[in-house]
Amino acid sequence: MLDGVLGFVRKHQRKLVITAGIAGGLYYSGKMLLGRLADMQEASAKERAAKDNIRRRFDMNQRDCLITIMSLLPELSEQLLHEVDVERLITELRAIHTAPKITAPAAVPGTNQSEAHDGGNTWSGSNVLGAGKEGGEQPSKPAAYEPTPAEEPQKRSKVEIWEDIKIQSFARTLIAVYSESLLTMLVHVQLSIIGRSTYLDSVVSKYTGDDVALEGRLVSRLSSSDEQHFLMLSWWLLNRGWRHLMALISDATHHCVGKLSLKERISHRELGALFASIHTRLRENGLAQTLPLILLPLGDTNVGDYLAANHLVAERVFTPVFTRLLDQLRDVIESPDFAFVFSSCIDRLTAQLLEALQESFPEPLPAPAPRAPLPPTIDGEAAPDLDDVVKEFEHFSVPQESRVVVVQLLPRIAREGHQILNGVPNQYLENVSASREVQALSAAVYTAEDSSA
Structure with a gap:
């Protein structure tokens, strides 16, 4: 039997060697493939964990x-409400209504009425000086103080005050819309840059513990002072930049709203067109090109003002890491993506503002109920009823819009400026922060390559 097996092996030796080689190759290939699959699974698990880590960090960054x-809005709100003080104008207007009327005093015995009242003064000039008539001198009387024309306060009419209320109500609310949008975008970009730098530093520390070249770029450690100085840049918008924004918006508001009569009745659609005309005016005046000057202290004069106001020393602030972060921030602000997101934020908040103002427009009156048919004529025929013809015509006409007098809208427009900055909860802020455009810009900055490092 053994001889038979050996003979079979000698006879099929080549085939057996080939078969053994194939089997061995399959075994080792399978083992290698399993090892490769295990490595791929491990790499995939690490990649998922890294992505989850980035996603958690990003979500936390958005909450921050x-x-x-x-925390920054009250500082802006306090200055804006003080500079554009619509409430002071309302108080001035009420003072005119409640001011007591000055009546002419009663005549003093022994004098005629023309002497007792001369141009609003209690006594005439001759009596004050004690000049007597024939038959004796009259005792002198104390003279009432008569202010000179230069000392008299310039009193404005009600119409002039209402015109100021009209302009400032629109301007203040729009300044709140624009400044809150810019502050939201600025903080999102700043914290996204900080979050990205912090994440890269944590990765470097985990694997090396030292600064290393990551993908050919040096990762510099972000110190707490660099981070603090970088985040302090929002001070410029809150204390200087918004005033430049106020000047631009006030000019556009005067141009678009100044010609609007206080007694004019407008619809909600026309109010939206009015806001749109102001936005268009701002775009034509180059607002997008001035955003870097509004958001950052650019130029030696502005930098000096910024440092002096915050008691900072340039040598301690402008470190290589801070300069790198500032360059990244400026690149984002000057990018077309930033201008696009800013425009979308303005549209979003304006739509929310108009939705809130919709409550000031009453619903159109319902159509009157159909009347009873007219009685027949003498000939027994039905009288022609024009109501049916009118209804048929109205079916093809535009439905009537409710209209409100402009002066009645001003208090509500002014109040919405308060809501934009001080609302609790602040639905305007939540709306613009949760917009897809702001989230996309934050994600793009958070995951961008650091080309300036």
Whole structure:
């Protein structure tokens, strides 16, 4: 039997060697493939864990943005409400209504009425000087103080005050819309840059513990002072930049709203067109090109003002890391993407503002109920009823819009400016922070390559 097996092996030796080689190759290939699959699974698990880590960090970063903006808004609100003080104008207007009327005093015995009242003064000039008539001198009387024309306060009419209320109500609310949009975007970009730098530093520390070249670029450690100085840049918008924004918006508002009569009745659609005309005017005046000057202290004069106001020393602020972060921030602000997102934020908040103002427009009156048919004529025929013809015509006409007098809208427009900055909860801020455009810009900055490092 053994001889038979050996003979079979000698006879099929080549085939057996080939078969063994194939089997061995399959075994080792399978083992290698399994090892490769295990490595791929491990790499995939690490990649998922890294993505989850980035996603968690990004979500936390967005929550930090909302909290930071809410803490900064009161500083902006206090200055804006003080500079554009619509309430002071309303108080001035009420003072005119409640001011007592000055009546002429009663005549003093022994004098005629023309002497007792001369141009609003209690006594005439001759009596004050004690000049007597024939038959004796009259005792002198104390003279009432008569202010000179230069000392008299310039009193404005009600119409002039209402015109100021009209302009400032529109301007203040729009300044709140634009400044809150810019503050939201600025903080999101700042914290996204900080978050990205912090994440890269954590990766470097995990694997090396030292600064290393990551993908050919040096990763510099972000110190707490660099981070603090970088985040302090929002001070410029809150204390200087918004005033430049106020001047631009006030000019556009005067141009578009100044010619609007206080007694004019407008519809909600026309109010939206009015806001749109102001936005268009701002775009034509180059607002997008001035955003870097509004958001950052650019130029030696502005930098000096910024440092002096915050008691900072240039040598301690402008470190290589801070300069790199500032360059990244400026690149984002000057990019077309930033201008696009800013425009979308303005449209979003304006739509929310118009939705809130919709409550000031009453619903159109319902169509009157159909009347009873007219009685027949003498000939027994039905009288022609024009109501049916009118209804048929109205079916093809535009439905009538409710209209409100402009002066009645001003208090509500002014109040919405308060809501934009001070609302609790602040639905305007939540709306713009949660917009897809702002989130996309934040994600793009958070995951961008650091080309300036």
